Amino acid sequence: MSKSILFVFTFSLLMFSCKDNDSAEYGDYKKVISLNGTWQFLASNDVQIEDLIEASYSEWDTLQVPGNWDTRDRYSEYVGKGYYQREFNVPENWDGKQIRIKFDAVYERSKVWLNGTLLGEHVGGYTPFEFNITDIVNLEENNSVLVEADNTYKRGAWWAWGGISRNVSLEAHEDVRLVYQHITSTPNFETNKVQFTVKYKIENNSNNAITTQVQSNIVDVAKPEKISVNINAGGTKIAVLKFTEELSKVKLWHFNTPNLYEFNSTLSINGKVIAEKTDNIGIRKFEVKGEQFYLNNEAVRMNGVNRVHDHPDFGNTEPYHLVKQDMLDLKSLGCNFSRLMHAPLSKNLLKFCDSIGFLVVEEIPVWGDDDEQAFPNNPLTERWMKEMIERDFNNPSIVAWSVGNELRNPGEDWSDKALTKAQYSYVDSMLDYVATLDNTRLKTYVTITSYRKGEIGTEPYEKVDFISMNSYGNAPVLAEKTHKKFPGKPIFISEIGIGQIGAAPHGKLSDELVDYLKKLKTYPYVTGVSLWSYNDYRSNYKGTPLSGFREWGIVDARRNKKEAYSQLKEIYKYWQE
Known part of the structure; x- marks a missing residue:
């Protein structure tokens, strides 16, 4: 086994145990407490914050968290601000710990108060955020958390489901914590080795410099040597571990054989464990060679359908039973690959994709001819991308990142569509930014201008690894036009x-x-197609039927199959022949 250790930041070397003698040992307290369940709820665009802090919450309505208020009849058309409140207690043995409150997603703009103190704000409806509440939380009495969720912001033709749509939790940590471990495992089919690279983000919340040891273990595969990391008081460090293993020791991850391995890491100080983290990883190599996709050194063509995170009863909360039902259905249709949705996907969906072998392009919600976020070096879209990639880095199902969908100049003449200068610069700068966050996956942008007025120099051709192209016309002709103008790269419809x-x-x-x-199968540079869409979905976009659901799906909003379902299954069977 070969090993090299890189330290991104340099801090002084001082060993110090940050354990409070009166604090519970790491293994003796619960690390996470769920705040899911019944919350008090008020829908109002007029109430003043001062009145909210002193409100009689028992007089409010109640809603379940996770949930969307617009699944309830009385709030089904409500747009604006919704307020959630609940109380909680902190365990006695959390005294001396770092305590955080974490939201896995709130749509779309949110503010959070604890005991009347504003903790902060978050913009973006699909990615997690957290606040350190150690110095504010009451350890010996009830605490009141108040959340403002605002669903005014809307992109695309899907419904802007409002509310706290993912889990809420309290977390307890020691002063030093392992924020994440980003694990890359790349097979080399010439040397028959697997190169592992692990980036550990370690945070020191204490007032003293510390030295911590990191020990990792891939169950049944490898146990690399322990490394030491020195971190200044109040500092954060990225430490990098590299090691290799024989390719023959592992089973690769593939859409037919989605083998997963458990990767465990512990932090310790003076021999005492202070933090642990476990991630499931899949060892695979997804790359582009010429005009083809290759998975584990084998050329592959893969089809799919787009799936909108939408259900009349569940909104966009993505309960596990729905995710499981839908994704197994997609696999039964012959689907293995898709940019499923125009926004970051739920974490449970990605984990299920890992387990069944479904490859995913994940995207942030920048869309259309009027998206105010489409300008270069946008700090907000960069934050969305960073939050998504940091959360989802270890999911082997994710093989590419997309920076946006169907950007175009305004106007009714579709034959004249091209990217504006600002839109082009947005895509160009975001592709560069993605490479700084993750240089191990492919990059793309979803175009509808490549076969119209888009040309080299006005279309983000050079920096994408493959062309993602949407078609609502004569797809074979449009693919031919795109390939002629932008040759040498795979095209995924x-x-x-x-x-x-x-x-x-x-x-x-x-x-x-x-x-x-069927005809697209004959084009060798077309790596696959993805029908829009799997399910009908709620919408108030132009052209939506009176039912309030857009009927693009091969199943309806409640997953009742249409004749199109069997048609698509036969088409994808034909592709596999």
């Missing part, structure tokens, strides 16, 4: 359709679309 399919059970794909889907 990330969305394909012609018009809404219609209601269940008789909605079906048109003969024209069926012909397009």
Whole structure:
């Protein structure tokens, strides 16, 4: 086993145990407490913050967290600010610990108060955020947390479900914690080795410099040597561990054989464990060679469907039973690859994709001809991308990052569509930024201008690893135009359709679309297609039927199958022949 250790920051070398003698030992207290469940709720765009802090919360309505207020009839059309409140107690043995409150997602703009003190704000409806509440939380009496969620901001044709849509939890840590371990495992098929690289982000909240030891273990594969990391008081350090193993010792992750390994790490000071982290990893290599995708040194073509995070009863909360049902259904259709949605996906969905072998392109919600976020070096979109990548780095199902979808100049003439200068610069700068966060995965941007007025110099061709192209017309002709103007790279038809399919059970794909889907198989540079969409979804976008649900799906919003379902299954079977 070979090993090299790199330290990104340099701090002084001073060993110090930050353990409070009166504090509970690491193994003797619960690390996470869920705040899911019943919260008090008020929908109001007029109430003043001062009145909220002193409100009689028992007079408010109640909602479940995670949840969306617009799944309730009385709030089904409500847009604006919703306020959530609940009380909690902190365990006695958390005294002396670092205590944080974590939100896995709140749509879309949020503010959080604890005991009347504003903790902070977050913008972005799909990624996690947290606040350190150690110095504010009451250890001996009730605490009151108040959350403002505002769903005014909207992108795309999907419904802007409002509220606290993911888990809320309290977390306790020692003064030194392991924030994340980002694990890369790259097979080399010439040397028959696997190169492992692990980046540990370690945070020291104490008032003293410390030295901590990091010990990692891949169950049944490897136990690299322990490393020491020195961190100044109040500092954060990225430490990097590299080691190799024989390729013959591992089973690779593939859409047919999604083998996973457990990667465990511990932090210790003076021999005492102070932090632990476990992630499941898949060892695989997904790359582009010429105009083809390669998975583990084998050329692959893969199809899929786009799936909107939407259900009449569950909104966009993505309960596990729905995720499992839908993703297994996609696999049964012959689907293995898709940019499932125009926004960061729920963590439980990604873990399920890991377990069943479904490859994913993950994207941030920048979309259309009027997106105010589409300008270069945008700090907000960079934060969205960073939050998504830091959360999802270890998911082997994710093989590419996308910086946006269908940006275009305004106007009604679709034949004249191209990126504006600001939109082009946005995509260009974001692709560069993605590379600084993760240089191990592919990068793309989803275009509908490549076959219109887009040209080299006005279309982000050079920096994407593959072309993601949406088509709602003659897809084979549009793919030919794109390939002629931008040769030498794979083209994935990330969305394909012609018009809404219609209601269940008789909605079906048109003969024209069926012909397009079959013909695209004959184009060697087309690596696959992804139908828009798997499910019907709630919307108030133009062209939505009176039902309030856009009928693009091969199943309806409650997952009742249409005739299109069987049609698509036969088409994807044809692709595999």
